[in-house]
Amino acid sequence: MMKQFLRVLALIVFIVSMASVLSTSYAQDNVLNVYNWDDYIDDSTIPEFEEKFGVKVHYDVYDSNETLLAKLQAGATGFDVIFPSDYMIKIMVQLDLLEPLNKSKIPNIKNVDPLFLDQPFDPGNQYSLPYTWGTAGIGYLADQITESVDSWSVMFDPKYSGRIVMLDDVREALGAALKYLGYSLNSTNPDELQQAKELLIRQKPLVKAYASAQAEYMLLSGDAWLIHNWSGDVHRATLENSNITYVVPKEGSSKFIDNCAIPKTAQNKELAHAFINFLLEPEVDARIHNHIRYMSPNTAALPYLDEALRNTMQKMSPEIAAKLEYIEDLGQATRLWDKIWTEIKAQ
Ligand code: N2P
Numbered sequence: 001m002m003k004q005f006l007r008v009l010a011l012i013v014f015i016v017s018m019a020s021v022l023s024t025s026y027a028q029d030n031v032l033n034v035y036n037w038d039d040y041i042d043d044s045t046i047p048e049f050e051e052k053f054g055v056k057v058h059y060d061v062y063d064s065n066e067t068l069l070a071k072l073q074a075g076a077t078g079f080d081v082i083f084p085s086d087y088m089i090k091i092m093v094q095l096d097l098l099e100p101l102n103k104s105k106i107p108n109i110k111n112v113d114p115l116f117l118d119q120p121f122d123p124g125n126q127y128s129l130p131y132t133w134g135t136a137g138i139g140y141l142a143d144q145i146t147e148s149v150d151s152w153s154v155m156f157d158p159k160y161s162g163r164i165v166m167l168d169d170v171r172e173a174l175g176a177a178l179k180y181l182g183y184s185l186n187s188t189n190p191d192e193l194q195q196a197k198e199l200l201i202r203q204k205p206l207v208k209a210y211a212s213a214q215a216e217y218m219l220l221s222g223d224a225w226l227i228h229n230w231s232g233d234v235h236r237a238t239l240e241n242s243n244i245t246y247v248v249p250k251e252g253s254s255k256f257i258d259n260c261a262i263p264k265t266a267q268n269k270e271l272a273h274a275f276i277n278f279l280l281e282p283e284v285d286a287r288i289h290n291h292i293r294y295m296s297p298n299t300a301a302l303p304y305l306d307e308a309l310r311n312t313m314q315k316m317s318p319e320i321a322a323k324l325e326y327i328e329d330l331g332q333a334t335r336l337w338d339k340i341w342t343e344i345k346a347q
Helices: 002-029 044-054 065-073 086-094 109-110 151-155 172-181 189-208 215-219 231-240 269-279 282-290 299-306 307-313 318-322 333-344
Strands: 031-037 056-062 130-143 165-166 207-212 226-232 243-246 254-260
Touching: 031 269, 044 056, 044 269, 044 282, 056 065, 065 086, 065 172, 065 299, 086 109, 109 269, 109 299, 130 151, 130 172, 130 215, 130 231, 130 282, 151 172, 151 189, 151 226, 165 189, 165 215, 172 189, 172 254, 189 207, 189 333, 207 215, 207 254, 215 226, 215 231, 226 231, 231 243, 231 282, 231 307, 269 282, 282 299
Parallel strands: 031 056, 165 207, 165 226
Antiparallel strands: 130 226, 130 243, 130 254
16 A cells, blocks of 8 residues: 555656656747847737747847847846847957857848848858848928928927937937037047037937937827937838928938847757748748838848838938948947947936
């Protein structure tokens, strides 16, 4: 009797411990942690991936490259797929934070327009593949701002005090001020940077908020009339309010390519590759871009893109396009930029 009881007990202990071993490995193999920019995916891609691959995706968002970098540098190991911009890929490679991609696991690379491959920030796409691209500029309410808007000057006009929102982003905000002053947005010249700093300090009393993710909603609610923001976020807002207009100022601005990459510390590199490959499926890519309203670097997705979005992609004038710059790594000057930004924010 006693023996039989012990045998049953042993069996129960065995089953419980096997179940916990199995569920641990299940948890590791079947969970993908994605860390993306806010508002950078449609609603069906994640559930569709979860269903197709029988996995669970944890999805979290950030609103600047610097936030993403700080998280990784602070030792966060919970991310399997991230979406740094061009210059941030370069910085992360230098800091040895990225895992080389195994291209044999991403056959959909064939769908990517070669124009967006092999860029100076990642020669040979060893660590990254392009996800989307766009520009920074000004989104405004055309029913409130009746003058023609073609220059950064509106963002410094006291008439619009309390209605102006600037990106909460060191590279973009200081970069816009530098462009308005006629300098490169990658300037490391202390005198030029001092002028940009003074300009932003003079502007500060007019600024309602420094905001990135929320700016589009402030424009939609009418709390802001002029927002410094990225193209897709403003274009998405135009679908809800046709008074909203996006312009790239004539002095020039930033352009970017945001990319999929896998951190070195990722826990599930296999699934991370599968996810990147999934994002590059033509229909998936088109559905995402039809929603986020940024530009797609995926040639195979073009036939599935909304016509309005395709037109936006072709619309930019060559003169303005020539004045756009990619943000670049500032090297040693990063400290000076950060110091200036902190001083502006502290005003
Ligand atoms: C999306 C943010 C755009 C990213 N909300 C700019 N690199």
